[in-house]
Amino acid sequence: FGYKIQKVRGEMVEQVKGKANNELANLYLTELEKRASWGMNPTVENWAKIGTSMGFMMTLGFNVSSAFVNLSQLPIVVFPHLGGKYGYAETMKAMGNASKVFMFSGTKRKQESIGPNGEIVENVGAAWSLDNYNFDAADTPKKIKEYKELAEVAKDFGQLNRSITYDMLDVHDNARSTFQKFNMFSGFIFHHAERFNRQNVLIAAYDLELNSLRKQGKVVDKAAKIQAAEDAIYVTELTNSGAIATMAPRLAQQGVGKIAFLFKRYGISMYYLIAKLTHQTFKGEERAVAAKQLAGIFGMSGLVAGVHGLPLFGELAQIHDMIFEDEDDDDFETSVRKTINEGFYNGLFNYIIGVDGASRMGLSNLIFREPLIK
Numbered sequence: 001f002g003y004k005i006q007k008v009r010g011e012m013v014e015q016v017k018g019k020a021n022n023e024l025a026n027l028y029l030t031e032l033e034k035r036a037s038w039g040m041n042p043t044v045e046n047w048a049k050i051g052t053s054m055g056f057m058m059t060l061g062f063n064v065s066s067a068f069v070n071l072s073q074l075p076i077v078v079f080p081h082l083g084g085k086y087g088y089a090e091t092m093k094a095m096g097n098a099s100k101v102f103m104f105s106g107t108k109r110k111q112e113s114i115g116p117n118g119e120i121v122e123n124v125g126a127a128w129s130l131d132n133y134n135f136d137a138a139d140t141p142k143k144i145k146e147y148k149e150l151a152e153v154a155k156d157f158g159q160l161n162r163s164i165t166y167d168m169l170d171v172h173d174n175a176r177s178t179f180q181k182f183n184m185f186s187g188f189i190f191h192h193a194e195r196f197n198r199q200n201v202l203i204a205a206y207d208l209e210l211n212s213l214r215k216q217g218k219v220v221d222k223a224a225k226i227q228a229a230e231d232a233i234y235v236t237e238l239t240n241s242g243a244i245a246t247m248a249p250r251l252a253q254q255g256v257g258k259i260a261f262l263f264k265r266y267g268i269s270m271y272y273l274i275a276k277l278t279h280q281t282f283k284g285e286e287r288a289v290a291a292k293q294l295a296g297i298f299g300m301s302g303l304v305a306g307v308h309g310l311p312l313f314g315e316l317a318q319i320h321d322m323i324f325e326d327e328d329d330d331d332f333e334t335s336v337r338k339t340i341n342e343g344f345y346n347g348l349f350n351y352i353i354g355v356d357g358a359s360r361m362g363l364s365n366l367i368f369r370e371p372l373i374k
Helices: 002-017 023-040 046-057 064-070 073-086 088-103 148-156 164-168 178-186 188-215 222-240 255-260 264-283 287-305 313-323 332-353
Strands: 108-115 118-125
Touching: 002 023, 046 164, 046 178, 046 255, 064 188, 073 088, 073 188, 073 222, 073 264, 073 287, 088 188, 148 188, 148 222, 164 188, 164 264, 178 188, 188 222, 222 264, 264 287, 287 332, 313 332
Parallel strands: none
Antiparallel strands: 108 118
């Protein structure tokens, strides 16, 4: 993709030339040129790769429970974000359908390859994925064929089979070294749980947008489907974080930053989403929608993970304890726990299941947190 990136860089430079006094345009150009340069030559030190791999292995490697916890992203963030815009009943129906579409996609995929007699098509083993469907087959249901444009656009944008997990571990489709294969197996469960999340959002957001267009009496042609697919990708990235290193903070792309930002890219994205919705609630064009989305995220995180799972609760607790360290017998979290009781503090998940999953599901302490074992 180097020549394509270079072509776009040239177009950006030409466009900004006519906006010499536009500070925002020049800021974008400076940032995107740095990302483009790294994208064409993504050098990552071996010691940084090893450090990231060891950090993952010591925490989430081969960890089934963490993969299960990752699924909480759908009810806590995705459901209220889509529900605030399209309605909660419609969103619940769309997300349920998206899960079915993903799970019924099969474990075979038709793949074109070059054989001795030219191009041939063969079936290869594959994990569940939207692009497993043969959208042109006569026996493919009409409803499934509706996702052809979504599958094509999502595949072009690298959305179907990538994850933050495999990106952090430098696992790619052509992994050959023993080191990469070990990383692939250690993050296998987490990777596919994230893929389920992402494709669920893709399909649900796509369906909801097309249904909204139809209700407005607008024509849903191929162009509308492609636009809906691109919008769905944006929602997926916004609610799940970017799955590709070129979209990560530049500090997290190599060196010490790559190790330091292990598990932090998601947290940064969630704080950005909350800040974005807060801004839109007061100054955006669709204030009512943003307010519903923001309130929904706070509400669902509080319901599932309790008060201590609310966004910024951990940060507020840390600030309080630093200021009043010598004045109170109990720290902030202990005081809150005593005041509202365990049920409200730990949330619905802990109350029903009886195990502590809420501390890992909430949207608090996403960047810094005290170690669980002291």
